[in-house]
Amino acid sequence: MSTANPATVEIHDGAEWQPVCAWADLVPGRGVAVLVGGDQIAVYRDRAGQLYAIDNHDPFSGAYVMSRGILGSRGDVPVVMSPMYKQAFDLRTGTCLDEQIPALRVWPVRASESACDSASPLSMPVAETSQPAAAGVRET
Amino acid sequence: MTPKPARKELVLVGHGMVGQRFLEALFEQPSAAATWRVTVLAEEPRAAYDRVQLSSWFNGTSADELSMCPQEFLDEHGIELRCSEPAAKVDRGARIVTTASGERLPYDALVLATGSYPFVPPVPGHDADGCHVYRTIEDLEGIRADAKGARVGAVVGGGLLGLEAAGALIALGLETHVVEFAPRLMALQVDDGGGDVLRRKIEDMGVRVHTGAGTQRIDTGDDGRVRSMALSDGSEIEADLVIFSAGVRPRDQLARDCGLPVGERGGIVVNEQCRTEDPHVWAIGECAQTVDGRVYGLVAPGYAMAEAAARELADGEGSFTGADTSTKLKLLGVDVASFGDAHGAAEGALDVVYANSRAGVYKKLVIGADGALLGGVLVGDTESYAVLRPLAASGTPLPAPPEQLVLPAGSGAPAGPIALPDEAVVCSCHNVSKGAIKAAVHENGCASVPEVKKCTKAGTGCGSCVKLMSTIVTDELAASGVEVSTALCEHFPHTRAELYEIIQVKGITDFSRVLAEHGTGEGCDICKPTVGSILASLGGGHILAGEQAALQDTNDHFLANLQRNGSYSVVPRVPGGEITPEGLIVIGEIARDFGLYTKITGGQRIDLFGARVDQLPPIWKRLVEAGFESGHAYGKALRTVKSCVGETWCRYGVQDSVGLAIELELRYRGLRAPHKLKSAVSGCARECAEAQSKDFGIIATSTGWNLYVGGNGGMTPRHADLLAADLDRETLIRTIDRFLMFYIRTADRLERTAPWLERLEGGLDHLREVVMDDSLGICEDLDELMGRHIETYEDEWAATLADPDRVRRFVSFANAPGTPDPTVRFAPERDQIRPARPGELVAGPALEVRTR
Known part of the structure; x- marks a missing residue:
């Protein structure tokens, strides 16, 4: 866990950390979808409290449903399984473990102790950037 | 292009089980299709059917269900089948068969499979109205029609078929007598000791047995109908229906008329290749006298002859020199088996007998002078038949002292299949040896019983050997070091059934503990929903409560069905398919107001498509207010209990099928299972609700309900098996309760009842013993579990709406709860919506779809 009393989940949109939901919004082992700028992002929390943020777009079905997948592990790799056709994706890198396709975009995500009002998303600044800015999260 | 050589003409006379097997065996030979054009002359009005059943x-x-010959089979091989068209004459010189209607068919090969006819003793009155034989479906129809006005029925003949006929009379509700000339029942198969046990069991069922008595006369009333029969012991039976079942005789008249030799006691004489004296004429099955001088009246030797003749005709080599007449069957609920030299005819043979009259068990083994097993008789407990019969056929020394082989399980060492020699025939229907099964495993790479079945055909006949076969397959796989992985997934080394037991016994209520104590890693989309389902089956409360929410597939998680574009469909429960006009109007209004696509489902309800996640709670709020509940279309759970309209309205119905369907659907609604469960109730034998294609289906009879289980539509359709007949409502429901709970407890993940039943050791009989006779002593548990399910049932949607925390999850975006997902888009089609295709230029989610 990145912080002792997590209250807010934040995503780095390439320019700055954006609060996207309350820590309590996340059920361990599941995710939610959030809107950051024009992007739909799936945010998950695993049973140990680790946070992940990947593209909500399921490349196989074309539907924006990755946030509704089940979290688990494949060997040592933490994964999310697409709810549509059940392919597994590495939560850390967005890489699909079942078929060779381009990795899903991932975003840096963290918990902070300051509370945010997740019901007022319009107050959150939204940065228009297409940079993945994921260097802190991507593992190679 | 070279012209195809003209095909030769093959005429098959007779389309019974053996005739059909001949056709199958012929076209299994690669050269057959190019060689033969086949015409079949059948006397009966229908294609071959399963006379054994x-x-x-x-x-x-x-x-239709008894039929063994699908139209596709005939079409595929270009076989011309002429029903109700028997052969009348054979001109061997000209090689022409003349049919009853006068048509003349030339042949290059003629195969006679005319079977046998029932022997009717020529006693006075044998042809009176009310006298029947028991051979064809038409005979059965006649018996059923006559039984309507009858009170007492008598069967002449206490052999295998006679007892079958007696069972039919009991099923028809008649007081039943069996008259047997020999001093015991089933004189051919069993000895006096076995006959006694059999008689006692059959008398317990209310059948009156008269042995050592011949039928002298059948007396008729003024109307010319049977009134009574006089027996040779001086007694008289008042009977108004008589079935003759005193043996069969080969139908060899056609051969006699054209001068082919027949045996002294009938039967067309054939050689090892099943060919008659005439090189163009073959005879197979019950109409033939084989090279060992016998006429076989069993189906397995008939099949063997059919296969031999088929191989000969396809330029191969076939031979039939004699067959095993071992039999194992259940007559009137009594298990009877006889194998090898059952009567100890061999010189120096000695008996080892175990008899327990109280338990109704009799077992006799015939041991040869050299200590080898020669044959035996088993009545009341035929469990050991599968091992003993091949042992007797192999002639190898016994693996254990003979007394241990007849003692009840637990008191002696059981004879395992390892003790069988390779040449021992395991499947006698298809003549497959233990060696062939081993070869299928080691050489053809078969790694499961279904694969071995497919490869060798073993176990696809009567099925009595499947249990033995699966033991052999497992042993062989283990011996060759093949790990038979039954693990659920990489996180659990257990099967679903094992996990169920673990969770139940330990009283575990959350996934974390199961994983910590019995698994590894973080779980996956296989084990998490499986554990979620087990917890739900064991009464673990709402499926979205606490940690359970994280285990559910997206369908269960949102209590709706995910569709291809990320939208969901909604199905309210409509028990039994009965719905009021007001209910229809509410559903219609909701669909209209939310712009949903509506379609009637196969389960007699209405599916509403195109709802976004954030629309699900408001849609359900209105449905719940109107009295609707979740239909569990999203869960591995009971879907619907379909029904026909039943006796309330239908001219033909005999019971209230809608009432029962509603009761069952309300009883089992929400029941989580290894896979979805479907059911149906038909109000009469016309079966308009298609109950036999369901996991459990019920068909009304005039006196109760027949319960069918293990049916399946879908990719591999399977007709359900009759588990029990003529049940009263209470017994019916109790039996379904236990069937469902036993399935939930023992099935694999995503295993429907059909494959589960096929895999279940001991099959339907075992299932019946477990749920009706409580042979495992678990019925109390099963009943309690079902009781708990019914008691704790709550509508998942009503409960979800009542909990603001759960409702809060139904948003498209956690940081923008009021924003609909802009990617869920629809296009108009046939006055409704459908998901927009990629790149299609359409309106957004606010699309106006009401085009009229």
Whole structure:
């Protein structure tokens, strides 16, 4: 866990950390979808409290449903399984473990102790950037 | 292009089980299709059917279900089948068969498979109205029609078929007598000791047995109908229906008329290749006298002859020199088996007998002078038949002292299949040896019983050997070091059934503990929903409560069905398919107001498509207010209990099928299972609700309900098996309760009841013993579990709406709860919506779809 009393989940949109939901919004082992700028992002929390943020777009079905997948592990790799056709994706890198396709975009995500009002998303600044800015999260 | 050589003409006379097997075996030979053009002359009005299972017709199995010859088979091989067109004459010189209607068919090969006819003793009155034989479906129809006005029925003949006929009379509700000339029942198969046990069991069922008595006369009333019969012991039976079942005779008249030699006691004489004296004429099955001088009246030797003749005709080599007449069957609920030299005819043979009259068990083994097993008789407990019969056939020394082989399980060492020599025939229907099964595993790479079945055909006949076969397959796989992985997934080394037991016994209520104590890693989309389902089956409360929410597939998680574009469909429960006009209006209004696509489902309800996640709670708020509940279309759970309209409205119905369907659907709604469960109730034998294609289906009879289980539509359709007949409502429901709970407890993940039942050791009989006779002593548990399910049922949607925390999850975006997902888009089609295709230019989610 990145912080002792997590209250807010934040995503780095390439320019700055954006609060996207309350820590309590996340059920361990599941995710939610959030809107950051024009992007739909799936945010998950695993049973140990680790946070992940990947593209909500399921490349196989074309539907924006990755946030509704089940979290688990494949060997040592933490994964999310697409709810549509059940392919597994590495939560850390967005890489699909079942078929060779381009990795899903991932975003840096963290918990902070300051509370945010997740019901007022319009107050959150939204940065228009297409940079993945994921260097802190991507593992190679 | 070279012209195809003209095909030769093959005429098959007779389309019974053996005739059909001949056709199958012929076209299994690669050269057959190019060589032969086949015409079949059948006397009966229908294609071949399973005469062995004839009696099941009285328990609701239709003539269609008994059929063994699908139209596709005939079409595929270009076989011309002429029903109701028997052969009348054979001109061997000109090689022409003349049919009853006068048509003349030339042949290059003629195969006679005319079977046999029932022997009717020529006693006075034998042809009176009310006298029947028991051979064809038409015979059965006649018996059923006559039984309507009858009170007492008598069967002449206490052999295998006679007892079958007696079972039919009991099923028809008649007081039943069996008259047997020999001093015991089934004189051919069993000895006096076995006959005694059999008689006692059959008398317990209310059948009056008269042995050592011949039929002298049948007396008729003024109307010319049977009134009574006089027996040779001076007694008289008042009977108004008589069935003759005193043996069969080969139908060899056609051969006699054209001068082919027949045996002294009938039967067309054939050689090892099943060919008659005439090189163009073959004879197979019950009409033939084989090279060992016998006429076989069993289906397995008939099949063997059919296969031999088929191989000969396809330029191969076939031979039939004699067959094993071992039999194992269940007559009137009594298990009877006889194998090898059952009567100890061999010189120096000695008996080892175990008899327990109280338990109704009799077992006799015939041991040869050299200590080898020669044959035996088993009545009341035929469990060891599968091992003993091949042992007797192999002639190898016994693996254990003979007394241990007849003692009840637990008191002696059981004879395992390892003790069988390779040449021992395991499947006698298809003549497959233990060696062939081993070869299928080691050489053909078969790694499961279904694969071995497919490869060798073993176990696809009567099925009595499947249990033995699966033991052999498992042993062989283990011996060759093949790990038979039954693990659920990489996180659990257990099967679903094992996990169920673990969770139940330890009283575990959350996934974390199961994983910590019995698994590894973080779980996956296989084990998490499986554990979620087990917890739900064991009464673990709402499926979205606490940690359970994280285990559910997206369908269960949102209590709706995910569709291809990320939208969901909604199905309210409509128990039994009965819905009021007001209910229809509410559903219609909701669909209209939310712009949903509506379609009637196969389960007699209405599916509403195109709802976004954030629309699900408001849609359900209105449905719940109107009295609707979740239909569990999203869960591995009971879906619907379909029904026909039943006796309330239908001219033909005999019971209230809608009432029962509603009761069952309300009883089992929400029941989580290894896979979805479907059911149906039909109000009469016309079966308009298609109950036999369901996991459990019920068909009304005039006196109760027939319960069918293990049916399946879908990719591999399977007709359900009759588990029990003529049940009263209470017994019916109790039996379904236990069937469902036993399935939930023992099935694999995503295993429907059909494959589960096929895999279940001991099959339908075992299932019946477990749920009706409580052979495992678990019925109390099963009943309690079902009781708990019914008690704790709550509508998942009503409960979800009542909990603001759960409702809060139904948003498209956690940081923008009021924003609909802009990617869920629809296009108009046939006055409704459909998901927009990629790149299609359409309106957004606010699309106006009401085009009229």
